[in-house]
Amino acid sequence: MDTPRVPAREAARHELSKPMYHENDPNPLQRALDHLWNWIGDILASASGAAPGGPVGLALLVVVVIALIAALLWRLGTPQRPLRAADALFASGPLGAxxxxxxxxxxxxxxxxxxxxxxxxRxxxxxxxxxxLLDTRPGRTADEAAAEAGRTLPDHATRLRAxxxxxxxxxYGGRSADQQTYLTMATLDLDLESATPQLSGALAGAAE
Structure with a gap:
């Protein structure tokens, strides 16, 4: 007597669902990537068929688009990063030297x-x-402070910029400082403590 069709189908499905038959199946990520590449391949195949000249025409079209984008980026230049509050020298509350x-x-x-x-x-x-020697100004950056202080203390301007x-x-640059960098800055701090500012013309005349 033959096995009924529906129970036989269920028995076959149950048998094939056992792990031993799926040990070499691709994982979900691989399956997703396969679908993605197939989708991209279908799009490129359709585009190459629609583009004049077939695949060669499509390749030339892609090159032209890339060239146009590069020219646009070159024309606009690198976007400037706006100054944020986090760029200020003093991120915390007011502390003394x-x-x-x-x-x-x-x-x-x-x-x-x-x-x-x-x-x-800081x-x-x-x-x-x-x-x-500097006015107290919230939001000042280290570069601004160095430039302003360098005008009052020109003998130390180069070290202030450094x-x-x-x-x-x-x-902001994600770099790590070392001991020598710190010691150089600490020496500058001590030297500035005894540095004599260079007065402007008006202030120098008043002092005389």
Whole structure:
């Protein structure tokens, strides 16, 4: 007597569902990628059939589109990153130069040179503000502070710019500072403490 068709189909489905028959099946990611490549292949095949000249014409069309995009990007130039609040030199609340120096030394003692460089740069700028060599201005960047301080202390202008660049490298550039970078900045901080500012013409005449 023959096995009924429906029970036989169910028995076959049950047998084929056993893991032993699916050990070499592709995983879900592989299946998804296969579907994706098949879909892309279908699109390219359709496009090559519709484009003048077939596949060669499609390739030329792609090259032209890429050239147009490159020309547009070159014409517009690299978009400038707008200044954000996070770019400001002082991200935390108002602290004095002494507190920033203490924080820098604590980071240095623990070998956290990047954080030590950041705090030492903040100490430099805060010290100049406390001495009235820089006006206290929220949102100022390290580069702006170095440029302004360099006009008052021209003998240290180059070192101030280098310190600001080191601050930017570790804060925004994703680079890591080392001990020498910190020691160089700490030396600059100490030298600025005893530096004599160069007065402008009006202030120099009043002082005389």
């Amino acid at each position: 002494t507190e920033h120096r203490a924080a820098a030394e604590a980071h240095a003692a623990a070998g956290r040179w990047s954080q030590a460089v950041q705090e030492r740069m 100490a430099i700028v805060r010290s100049l503000e406390q001495r009235a 310190a600001a660049r080191a601050f930017d490298d570790v804060t």
